[in-house]
Amino acid sequence: MLQLTQTPAAEAGACPQACEACSARPFSICHVLPHPDLRRLADGGAVKTFAPHTALVCEGEPAEHVFNITEGVVMLYRLLTDGRRQVLGFLLKGDFLGLTAGAAYDLGVEALTPVRVCRFPRPAFRRLLLETPQLEQELLSRASDELLAARAHLTLLGRKTAIERVCSFLLHLADRQARLGGSAELIELPMTRTDIADYLGLTPETVSRSLSMLKRLKAVLTVGTDAVRLLKREMLEDLAEAA
Amino acid sequence: MLQLTQTPAAEAGACPQACEACSARPFSICHVLPHPDLRRLADGGAVKTFAPHTALVCEGEPAEHVFNITEGVVMLYRLLTDGRRQVLGFLLKGDFLGLTAGAAYDLGVEALTPVRVCRFPRPAFRRLLLETPQLEQELLSRASDELLAARAHLTLLGRKTAIERVCSFLLHLADRQARLGGSAELIELPMTRTDIADYLGLTPETVSRSLSMLKRLKAVLTVGTDAVRLLKREMLEDLAEAA
DNA sequence: CGAACTATTGACTGCCATCAATTAGTGTGG
DNA sequence: CCACACTAATTGATGGCAGTCAATAGTTCG
Numbered sequence: 412m413l414q415l416t417q418t419p420a421a422e423a424g425a426c427p428q429a430c431e432a433c434s435a436r437p438f439s440i441c442h443v444l445p446h447p448d449l450r451r452l453a454d455g456g457a458v459k460t461f462a463p464h465t466a467l468v469c470e471g472e473p474a475e476h477v478f479n480i481t482e483g484v485v486m487l488y489r490l491l492t493d494g495r496r497q498v499l500g501f502l503l504k505g506d507f508l509g510l511t512a513g514a515a516y517d518l519g520v521e522a523l524t525p526v527r528v529c530r531f532p533r534p535a536f537r538r539l540l541l542e543t544p545q546l547e548q549e550l551l552s553r554a555s556d557e558l559l560a561a562r563a564h565l566t567l568l569g570r571k572t573a574i575e576r577v578c579s580f581l582l583h584l585a586d587r588q589a590r591l592g593g594s595a596e597l598i599e600l601p602m603t604r605t606d607i608a609d610y611l612g613l614t615p616e617t618v619s620r621s622l623s624m625l626k627r628l629k630a631v632l633t634v635g636t637d638a639v640r641l642l643k644r645e646m647l648e649d650l651a652e653a654a
Numbered sequence: 655m656l657q658l659t660q661t662p663a664a665e666a667g668a669c670p671q672a673c674e675a676c677s678a679r680p681f682s683i684c685h686v687l688p689h690p691d692l693r694r695l696a697d698g699g700a701v702k703t704f705a706p707h708t709a710l711v712c713e714g715e716p717a718e719h720v721f722n723i724t725e726g727v728v729m730l731y732r733l734l735t736d737g738r739r740q741v742l743g744f745l746l747k748g749d750f751l752g753l754t755a756g757a758a759y760d761l762g763v764e765a766l767t768p769v770r771v772c773r774f775p776r777p778a779f780r781r782l783l784l785e786t787p788q789l790e791q792e793l794l795s796r797a798s799d800e801l802l803a804a805r806a807h808l809t810l811l812g813r814k815t816a817i818e819r820v821c822s823f824l825l826h827l828a829d830r831q832a833r834l835g836g837s838a839e840l841i842e843l844p845m846t847r848t849d850i851a852d853y854l855g856l857t858p859e860t861v862s863r864s865l866s867m868l869k870r871l872k873a874v875l876t877v878g879t880d881a882v883r884l885l886k887r888e889m890l891e892d893l894a895e896a897a
Numbered sequence: 898c899g900a901a902c903t904a905t906t907g908a909c910t911g912c913c914a915t916c917a918a919t920t921a922g923t924g925t926g927g
Numbered sequence: 928c929c930a931c932a933c934t935a936a937t938t939g940a941t942g943g944c945a946g947t948c949a950a951t952a953g954t955t956c957g
Binding site for chain 2: 499565
């Protein structure tokens with residue numbers, strides 16, 4: 412059904428020499444690894460690329476790999492039987508993907524932009540994990556962060572209004588992009604309105620109406636359809652109502 | 655404001671000899687520890703009890719302890735500035751509480767029933783964690799599970815209808831109680847309708863109406879106000895619409 | 898330049914929230 | 928033990944925010 416795009420040249424073992432120069436390294440789990448362990452990790456892995464709208468993994472598939480995003484944006488989602496979709500989050504450069512309790516992926520993962528990842532077979536990663544306490548600590552710390560983010564998202568979905576959700580979303584995205592060295596005012600939106608709606612528990616129409624309202628308030632300015640310029644951060648923060 | 659109840663007899667060090675007989679042990683993180691490490695853990699900790707409606711920790715307080723629930727039910731929640739509340743989850747016997755990214759608790763925790771916990775100072779727990787890989791693995795595994803549960807909850811809040819939310823909630827609770835050795839049909843509800851509503855992103859009225867509808871369908875039978883007898887599990891599963 | 902898709906805007910509907918009244922359950926003191 | 932007060936739960940009436948349905952505008956790409 413969904414095809415996996417990959418550069419044939421980027422097969423196993425391409426990572427070690429490139430790791431030092433990797434732009435995602437400072438934001439990735441591998442930054443905790445000293446050189447020998449880094450080499451071991453790299454040897455087990457492979458660089459893969461995915462075109463936009465292709466699946467990194469499908470819900471229900473056996474969980475054979477873990478991923479480190481080194482470039483691009485991916486979307487995590489879950490489907491209900493009747494087709495309703497909940498988008499669980501977006502991963503950016505440096506984010507890790509692979510914590511899963513069971514043997515099968517419990518979510519779908521799709522590339523929104525051209526994506527580059529370091530991909531590792533789960534058994535090899537598991538072995539390295541057992542022998543590398545720093546890596547395990549880093550993972551535990553990231554799991555903590557993810558849990559924190561999930562709780563903020565739960566609060567958003569359970570208790571916030573449409574406009575509050577959209578403002579929270581824009582600010583959250585702005586902060587993450589700024590932390591990666593991007594602009595804190597020009598927010599890139601590589602996802603569609605439908606993706607945003609499924610992330611915020613709304614419809615695309617309501618997302619669009621909320622953005623239009625923010626434009627009317629001169630709080631933001633849309634730049635094409637896939638970027639937003641933040642004009643009045645404070646107004647957004649007020650409209651987002653608390654963390 | 656909120657008082658902490660504790661048995662004076664149950665101060666530090668009460669745990670080690672009692673650990674072997676602890677009814678929560680098989681469900682707790684400590685079940686992975688061999689005896690010497692168990693003793694070390696126990697020595698650093700203290701048994702505490704909390705009366706219903708008292709706070710184990712308050713949002714914003716410095717995060718000084720981690721907890722293991724050995725008896726009772728506690729509720730996790732987050733508050734918005736204007737008083738809206740999102741209940742994040744309920745912890746039962748054997749559940750661990752303490753994964754937090756920052757220096758302050760990012761959530762409030764309240765006892766719903768008489769609660770007994772093993773409480774450990776965070777620094778001591780952290781030290782033990784660094785020296786006990788099994789414990790760290792167990793925590794990572796639990797963090798994975800929590801993340802999985804959080805994602806299911808996100809899907810519920812973002813995409814399910816009122817009746818679907820209530821059915822999902824009842825089934826989830828039934829399964830957890832059954833796993834702890836309780837009845838799979840008689841579901842205890844130690845929380846109020848308002849607590850349930852704040853967990854499900856609804857109002858107490860809507861929760862009540864949904865339960866009434868399930869009674870009309872003869873899918874459940876309320877037993878007093880704080881228990882529900884499950885009559886037709888399959889009907890609930892259909893109404894809950896997928897996982 | 899036209900086809901196909903996505904986003905926006907508008908009109909209307911419906912589910913759940915809100916407001917309100919009644920009932921049930923719980924604890925207390927006479 | 929029961930009457931009273933208080934709180935929580937249920938049920939009913941109404942309203943509003945966001946969803947649905949529909950039409951238009953804007954983008955992308957062959």
